[in-house]
Amino acid sequence: EEVERRRQERMRKAEDSKAETERRKAMTRKEKRKERWASREKDVTWHADGPVFSVVIKVDVLGTKQAFEKMISELDTPLVSLDVVRCAVGPITEEDLEQAKVSRAQVIAFNVHSLKQASTAGLPIHRFDVI
Numbered sequence: 001e002e003v004e005r006r007r008q009e010r011m012r013k014a015e016d017s018k019a020e021t022e023r024r025k026a027m028t029r030k031e032k033r034k035e036r037w038a039s040r041e042k043d044v045t046w047h048a049d050g051p052v053f054s055v056v057i058k059v060d061v062l063g064t065k066q067a068f069e070k071m072i073s074e075l076d077t078p079l080v081s082l083d084v085v086r087c088a089v090g091p092i093t094e095e096d097l098e099q100a101k102v103s104r105a106q107v108i109a110f111n112v113h114s115l116k117q118a119s120t121a122g123l124p125i126h127r128f129d130v131i
Contacts, residue, residue: 054105057087
């Protein structure tokens with residue numbers, strides 16, 4: 001009886017796997033990409049053109065801001081679009097946190113301090129000291 005139950009379970013898993021393979025084959029490229037990004041839903045939003053990763057960038061000096069703007073303008077990837085909600089010089093402010101929260105953006109900070117409210121707000125802030 002146990003042997004038969006295991007055999008039936010293996011057959012069911014094989015059928016499920018075959019059905020999943022057929023389902024994936026029938027999907028369009030756009031649907032496959034959307035499914036891949038679904039697991040990262042907290043980090044990206046989905047627009048008509050595909051996944052979009054939103055960021056608020058805060059830097060310490062104008063030269064760093066200009067370097068970021070140049071790098072972002074040259075960035076080209078078919079997998080995900082980058083939406084810079086805000087790129088500014090200075091410490092992270094309440095307004096930055098509010099914009100990040102509304103737009104579901106990640107906050108990226110270079111050589112700047114963050115507010116203590118940011119950690120209590122549950123917003124992800126990625127701090128770096130080196131570009």
